[in-house]
Amino acid sequence: MPISPAARREAARLKAAFEAAGALPVEADTLLPADTLLDLYGEDIRGRAYVTQDPLLGEMMLRPDFTVPVVQMHMAHGAEPARYCYSGEVFRRQDRDEGRAREYLQTGYEVFARENPAESDAEVFAMFSQLLVPLKLRAVIGDIGLLLAAVNGLTTSETRKAALRRHVWRPKRFRALLDRFSGAAPVAPARVKLLEKLATGSAEALMQEAGPFIGQRSPAEVEARAQALLEDAGTRHIPTREADLLDDLLRVEGAAPEALKRLEDIGTELSSIRPAIALMEARLEALSEHGINVDRLGFEASHGRTTMEYYDGFVFSFMADQEGLPPVANGGRYDALTRVLGQGREIPAVGGIIRPGLLAQLKEARV
Numbered sequence: 001m002p003i004s005p006a007a008r009r010e011a012a013r014l015k016a017a018f019e020a021a022g023a024l025p026v027e028a029d030t031l032l033p034a035d036t037l038l039d040l041y042g043e044d045i046r047g048r049a050y051v052t053q054d055p056l057l058g059e060m061m062l063r064p065d066f067t068v069p070v071v072q073m074h075m076a077h078g079a080e081p082a083r084y085c086y087s088g089e090v091f092r093r094q095d096r097d098e099g100r101a102r103e104y105l106q107t108g109y110e111v112f113a114r115e116n117p118a119e120s121d122a123e124v125f126a127m128f129s130q131l132l133v134p135l136k137l138r139a140v141i142g143d144i145g146l147l148l149a150a151v152n153g154l155t156t157s158e159t160r161k162a163a164l165r166r167h168v169w170r171p172k173r174f175r176a177l178l179d180r181f182s183g184a185a186p187v188a189p190a191r192v193k194l195l196e197k198l199a200t201g202s203a204e205a206l207m208q209e210a211g212p213f214i215g216q217r218s219p220a221e222v223e224a225r226a227q228a229l230l231e232d233a234g235t236r237h238i239p240t241r242e243a244d245l246l247d248d249l250l251r252v253e254g255a256a257p258e259a260l261k262r263l264e265d266i267g268t269e270l271s272s273i274r275p276a277i278a279l280m281e282a283r284l285e286a287l288s289e290h291g292i293n294v295d296r297l298g299f300e301a302s303h304g305r306t307t308m309e310y311y312d313g314f315v316f317s318f319m320a321d322q323e324g325l326p327p328v329a330n331g332g333r334y335d336a337l338t339r340v341l342g343q344g345r346e347i348p349a350v351g352g353i354i355r356p357g358l359l360a361q362l363k364e365a366r367v
Contacts, residue, residue, distance in 0.1 A: 066353070256299040
């Protein structure tokens with residue numbers, strides 16, 4: 001379905017507003033190296049992106065979003081602090097029954113600044129709120145940083161913490177791991193059988209028993225994995241109280257000030273989240289100073305866990321009431337992404353995107 005003239009007009013209006021706020025307009029290649037995106041997201045992205053093979057450049061992807069190339073550009077030669085804006089097509093594969101566009105416009109605003117992250121978070125959210133206020137959308141904020149901090153504070157091995165962090169954005173897998181690591185779920189019979197064999201034999205004997213070696217993993221990698229399984233089996237369960245507190249955190253939901261109070265109560269026992277709570281409090285103060293009524297601002301501790309894979313702190317969405325529509329706008333903080341793409345350098349960063357086509361559609365429906 002072609003992009004409508006109304007969507008392009010909205011994109012131009014939004015980009016002009018971002019430029020007026022001091023953002024430098026930038027472009028990004030339509031074809032991006034697939035290996036960079038696969039390293040960031042894993043193979044999951046292959047099912048959502050259009051992949052092609054270039055005879056010289058290798059595997060490439062049609063641009064699924066702008067954030068990754070903008071971060072790469074800034075980390076290569078950007079000044080500090082910096083604000084960027086962009087507008088253009090992105091490409092996403094969709095299930096047949098979703099009815100969503102496979103090619104659509106994104107217009108975005110990104111801030112790279114080392115000083116006062118709470119203020120930068122508030123700046124981006126307030127700008128989006130002001131641009132979208134005529135539509136009376138429902139705004140929701142969250143903070144992935146709270147969950148990551150809670151995981152880092154668990155009484156368990158670094159290997160188990162790393163596994164939980166890796167699956168923060170896959171709630172079902174995260175839940176299965178937490179239940180197993182805390183002893184709330186029994187170990188699968190097949191895993192028990194494998195561990196028994198490894199305890200009484202060796203990985204090499206198991207490989208010989210399995211027959212011809214098939215697959216991309218080397219025998220050394222299989223042996224290392226077997227050793228990791230044995231070490232994990234000997235790790236004590238996460239204390240039940242800590243797992244319960246993590247569940248309590250994930251269930252926090254409501255008006256932002258009330259949510260902050262509940263988080264502070266949890267923080268009395270789960271001390272690792274206290275710095276993230278302090279940052280949330282500073283963020284709410286900064287939002288108030290930008291004219292946002294935080295008493296009416298919704299907070300959900302689990303917000304962004306299924307759709308915002310590289311965000312590691314503050315997250316937000318602006319949503320319409322119509323069922324089945326994606327967020328009109330969303331964004332958040334992605335400090336870790338700058339570290340991954342910065343080749344040894346990093347800088348705090350926050351930003352977001354607006355979908356001009358959806359914005360135009362909602363405006364036309366109101367006429």
